[in-house]
Amino acid sequence: MSFAHRLSKFLHQLWSTPVKASLIAWLGAATGIFVVRLTGPSGELKLPATTATELLLLTGALLFSVGAVAYSYHQKLEALKREHEEEHQVRDGILFKRGKRTGGKWMAFCPVCERPADTTILAKCPDTKCMWQAMKAQKDIDEVILQLPP
């Protein structure tokens, strides 16, 4: 995914959160003040104290919502990272991985393209373009797995 795509997705998701209400309120207040400025009888650029306070509070609320949303995304990202955390070991030219995706068990993978190895006869890559294979049957692989960290 490109950066621009991710950014637009983020902004789109941001828009469907409490940020939207704060932003609209902020824009409303800012427009109100702008109109007051334009139609002020003396032509001076003075903000009515209450409106200025409201604007300040709304700006605070807006910043707070943006922060809260950014934090919740950060939390989600961390959870996703934990989900994909994997241990890697290379033995006899075969890549072994263990993680949530393998149900916490060591499994043989192609060391070239990292696809799960096909071990029906001899360990090989299921990708016909990759062509990686090892002279190891499932029982040899099981023996290697026994030597890996429990």
Ligand SMILES: [Zn+2]
């Ligand atoms: Zn491969």
